[in-house]
Amino acid sequence: MSLISTRGLSKNYAGLQAVSNVDFNLPEGQVRALIGPNGAGKTTFVGMLSGRIKSSSGSVIFSEKDITKLPAHKRMTMGMAYTFQITSVFSKLSVHENVALAARRVIRDKPSVVNAKVTSVLEKVYLADRYDQIAGDLSYGHQRLLEIGMGLAQSPKLFILDEPTQGLSATEVEGFIELIRVLSENTTILLIEHNMDVVMKAAHYITVLNFGEILAEGTPDEIRANQSVQTAYLGSH
Amino acid sequence: MSQLTESAAGFQKPLLSQGSRSILLHVGIVILLFLLYFALPVYHSGNLARILVLAVFAMGYNVLFGYTGLLSLGHALFFASGMYGFGLAIQFIDVVPIVAIIIGLLSAVVVSVVVGILALRTTGVAFMIVTLMFAQAGYLTVLLFGEYTRGDEGFNIHRSDRVLFGFDLSQATNRYFCALILFAICFFLTAWLVHSRFGKTLVAIRENEERARMLGYDIQRHKLIAVIISGALSGAAGVAYALLFGYAGASFAAVQYSILPLLYVLLGGAGTTIGPLIGTVFMFYLIDLSSDLASAYLSSEFASAYMLIAGIVLILLTLFAPQGFAGLLRSKCKWLP
Numbered sequence: 065m066s067l068i069s070t071r072g073l074s075k076n077y078a079g080l081q082a083v084s085n086v087d088f089n090l091p092e093g094q095v096r097a098l099i100g101p102n103g104a105g106k107t108t109f110v111g112m113l114s115g116r117i118k119s120s121s122g123s124v125i126f127s128e129k130d131i132t133k134l135p136a137h138k139r140m141t142m143g144m145a146y147t148f149q150i151t152s153v154f155s156k157l158s159v160h161e162n163v164a165l166a167a168r169r170v171i172r173d174k175p176s177v178v179n180a181k182v183t184s185v186l187e188k189v190y191l192a193d194r195y196d197q198i199a200g201d202l203s204y205g206h207q208r209l210l211e212i213g214m215g216l217a218q219s220p221k222l223f224i225l226d227e228p229t230q231g232l233s234a235t236e237v238e239g240f241i242e243l244i245r246v247l248s249e250n251t252t253i254l255l256i257e258h259n260m261d262v263v264m265k266a267a268h269y270i271t272v273l274n275f276g277e278i279l280a281e282g283t284p285d286e287i288r289a290n291q292s293v294q295t296a297y298l299g300s301h
Numbered sequence: 302m303s304q305l306t307e308s309a310a311g312f313q314k315p316l317l318s319q320g321s322r323s324i325l326l327h328v329g330i331v332i333l334l335f336l337l338y339f340a341l342p343v344y345h346s347g348n349l350a351r352i353l354v355l356a357v358f359a360m361g362y363n364v365l366f367g368y369t370g371l372l373s374l375g376h377a378l379f380f381a382s383g384m385y386g387f388g389l390a391i392q393f394i395d396v397v398p399i400v401a402i403i404i405g406l407l408s409a410v411v412v413s414v415v416v417g418i419l420a421l422r423t424t425g426v427a428f429m430i431v432t433l434m435f436a437q438a439g440y441l442t443v444l445l446f447g448e449y450t451r452g453d454e455g456f457n458i459h460r461s462d463r464v465l466f467g468f469d470l471s472q473a474t475n476r477y478f479c480a481l482i483l484f485a486i487c488f489f490l491t492a493w494l495v496h497s498r499f500g501k502t503l504v505a506i507r508e509n510e511e512r513a514r515m516l517g518y519d520i521q522r523h524k525l526i527a528v529i530i531s532g533a534l535s536g537a538a539g540v541a542y543a544l545l546f547g548y549a550g551a552s553f554a555a556v557q558y559s560i561l562p563l564l565y566v567l568l569g570g571a572g573t574t575i576g577p578l579i580g581t582v583f584m585f586y587l588i589d590l591s592s593d594l595a596s597a598y599l600s601s602e603f604a605s606a607y608m609l610i611a612g613i614v615l616i617l618l619t620l621f622a623p624q625g626f627a628g629l630l631r632s633k634c635k636w637l638p
Contacts, residue, residue, distance in 0.1 A: 114515070140517030156506040166506045168498055169517045214516065216604070 066125070067222055067252045068113060073122035075108050075276075080254040082108045083171070085122070090222075095244060095253045097267035099260075099297060105276040106256045110224050114146045114256075115139045127221065141169070143221035147211045147228060149155075149256070156198030162199050164208055166217040176246040180201055181217060188246070189213040190239065205236045210283060212243065223247065225255040229262050240264050272296070309447075310631030320496075327492050330575065331485045336475050351523030352578075352585050353484040354541045359577030361489050362562035363374040367571035368495055369527040374559050377530040381554035383539030388549035389449060391462045398465055399463070402540050409536020411530060413494070413531045417528035421521060421602040425468025426530065433559065439556040455550025463547055476545045483541050484578075492574045493531070496554055505529055535562070568618060570627025579626045587611050 066089045075083040083105040090096050098106050100182045111117030113124060115136030123132045131139055140146070145166075154162050163182045171178050186192045191208040194202065199210060208228060215223050229237050237259065246268045247253060257263050263270060263284065272279045274296045280287060287293055334353070338346050358380055365371050386408030390401040420431040443450045450456070460471050468475040494500045502523055505513040514520050543549045552558070561584070562577075569580025591610035622629050 075369065082362075116515070137514050137517050137519050140515060146515045148512070152509060152512045154505055154512060156508055157504070161501070165501065165513070168501070234346050 065092055066090060068124070068126045068254075070113070071123050071125070073109070073112055074106070074120050074124065075117065076120040077110055077114060081276055083112070083273075086273075086278055088278070090252060090254060092221075092252050093248070095248045095266055095268045097263040097270045098254060098256045098260070098273060099270060100264055100273035100279070104273040105193070106225060106273055110146075110226060110254065110256060112281065114144060116146075122125045140218070144213035145220035145222070146224045147208075147215050147226060149226040149230070149258065151204065151207045153199045153207055153214070155198070155211050157193070157199060157200055159197050159202070160187070160208055161197040163213050163217045165215040166285055170218050174257065186215045188245065194239060194300050204228045205232050208226075208232060209240075211237075212240075216247070219252060222252045222254065225253065227256050227258060229257065237262060264296075322490065323496075327574070328489060331488065331576070333446045334481055334484070337532045338474075338481075343527065345475070346477055347473060347632070348585065348589070350473075350480040350545065351371070352581050353480040354538050354545060354603040355561070356581040357484055357487045357541065358535050358538035359562045359565035359569070359581050360487050361531045361536075361538065362575075363566045363571060363573075364491060364494070364503075364534065364576045365527050365531035365564055366563065367509060367573070368500060368578065369503045369524060371524065371527070372429050372563070373420075373432040373433075373528075374429045374556075374563070375416065375420075375436030375439075376531075376535050376562050377554050377556065377558035378414055378432075378436040379409050379535035380539040380542075380558055381439060381443065382412040382532075383536030384549050385443065385450065385539075386536070386545045388456065388458055389541045391458060392456065393449065394500075398462055398544065402465075402544065405540035406533065406536055409539065410533050413529045413532025413536070414525075416532070417525045421524050422557075423438070434557070436554070436556065436559050440551065443551045443554045450549075450551065453551045455548055456550075458549065460547070461566070463544055470545055470570075471547060480541065481544055485539065487537065488574070488578075492532075495574060499523070499526070507572075516615055554633055564615065566625075568615070568625050570625030570631070571627070571628075573627035573631060576625050576627035583626070584611075587614055 069089045073088070074081070086109060093273065098110065098271055100106050108117055110228050112119045112152055114136060114137075115131070124128055125131070126139065126142060126144070129142070133143065136255045154165065157165075160182055163185050167178050167181045167185070171181055182195075183192065186195055189212055191206060191209055191213060194206065199207065202210060206229070212225070215225070227291060232240060241262055244253060244255075255267070267284060269281070270282065270284060271281050272287060272293050279296055280290050280293050282290065314555070323442055334349070337349065341349065358376070361379070362373070362376050365373055385403045387401045387405030390397065390404040391397055396404070416432065416435050420428055420435065423431050444452050446626060460469070463470040465479065468479070470476050470479055495504075502513065502518055505516075505518070506520055506523055542553070563578035566577055567580065568583055569578065570576030588611050591614075594610060624632070
């Protein structure tokens with residue numbers, strides 16, 4: 065069963081077809097990587113899934129409901145979480161408060177319950193010992209982890225990550241792959257990723273976008289062997 | 302005192318939790334204000350009653366500006382809605398004061414709902430301009446209906462209409478304690494608000510609106526409620542001003558009264574619960590002292606030079622203490638609310 069799917073989803077930017085007519089299905093429980101050359105429309109596409117960007121035509125179905133016309137915040141309350149391509153945390157607030165803000169929207173309970181959730185999330189993203197630091201003082205890699213933690217705290221059904229490993233060191237990337245493996249036990253994950261190592265190790269299934277259209281879909285091995293994908297990435301000449 | 306506890310707490314567990322320290326601070330300030338009435342000379346306790354009412358106005362402003370990050374240039378409208386809602390009701394429909402107070406508060410709430418819904422369609426500079434325009438429209442409306450409002454000249458509220466639960470509020474002691482009760486209610490209310498789930502979400506919106514939206518918070522709804530709370534507190538200050546000082550005039554609807562709460566909050570420390578009070582005290586006495594200075598040392602034609610003195614002090618403060626007084630304090634003791 066698809067957790068999220070699109071039918072004929074398109075986005076026009078003043079005549080430029082950024083995403084055209086995409087039919088996409090993401091089954092529950094899968095880790096899906098969305099790859100493609102720069103400008104392929106990946107961020108626009110997930111923007112339309114999360115509601116940050118209005119689609120020009122087509123529809124988005126999430127948990128069997130048509131959410132095409134819903135604003136972003138309503139989609140999040142239905143069980144989505146989203147991390148930004150450019151790290152976006154509450155940089156003047158503490159690490160703890162950042163995650164608590166995410167948790168409080170979901171957990172309408174006493175502060176102690178929220179705090180327990182925050183503590184468990186911070187342990188998962190290796191930030192437990194930094195809970196009272198100001199988020200803006202964290203290193204770039206830790207800020208990315210914090211943002212993933214904020215997503216986790218919402219216990220999402222679908223977790224969309226836009227280039228989560230960008231700017232991370234090699235060891236941090238290893239840690240991230242491990243984190244995805246743990247998360248995928250409870251959550252469906254859609255990640256935009258440029259790092260092929262991450263894609264091949266973490267994803268169950270891959271969708272390749274090119275010029276706003278789906279070029280290929282398949283398992284990591286199938287995609288690796290796909291001739292048209294290689295052409296798109298390496299050029300045709 | 303707070304610094305002592307802070308440094309003493311440096312090596313061991315703090316003696317008091319953050320929450321109880323904050324409660325202690327707020328209760329302590331109210332007790333201090335209570336005692337000050339008996340310690341201060343009459344002139345200053347009279348000033349302080351006025352300051353407390355204006356501080357309520359500033360606290361209302363702070364909810365929107367300090368905590369939500371929305372800079373309004375039209376809060377005179379909310380203040381004046383309360384003031385005229387109360388004043389006109391008592392003048393023309395001959396109700397008892399408590400009913401007029403409720404009418405005053407309701408008019409401020411209604412006006413803030415309308416202004417909120419319309420102005421929140423814009424952000425940033427446009428929001429400032431739209432709120433300013435609404436306030437100017439309100440000011441001109443007061444002048445337009447000069448037959449009832451007496452325009453710039455204003456009108457006095459009769460002494461017999463300023464009796465609440467048997468207390469004659471034109472009498473200095475009653476007036477002071479009425480102002481203090483209102484102040485204390487609003488002070489505790491904002492302190493509670495900013496610690497609540499709602500208040501923390503407002504801070505999140507101030508810090509990073511897009512991130513807050515993508516955490517699933519309804520930004521527009523939160524902002525609208527913030528405008529209404531802010532408008533209601535400002536309106537309460539307007540009602541209290543008319544009730545306690547027995548006067549309503551168009552100058553309270555003018556742009557100056559939109560700028561003043563901004564200055565109070567900036568000077569005292571935006572986004573702190575005690576900032577508005579500190580800022581109001583400081584600004585009030587700054588104008589008071591500099592007008593004394595100007596009239597003592599300059600000939601009468603330069604008497605308005607007090608605004609120059611006040612202006613220079615303000616510039617110095619924004620240069621050297623951009624976070625305001627409470628902001629400076631908070632950088633020393635982080636637990637300040």
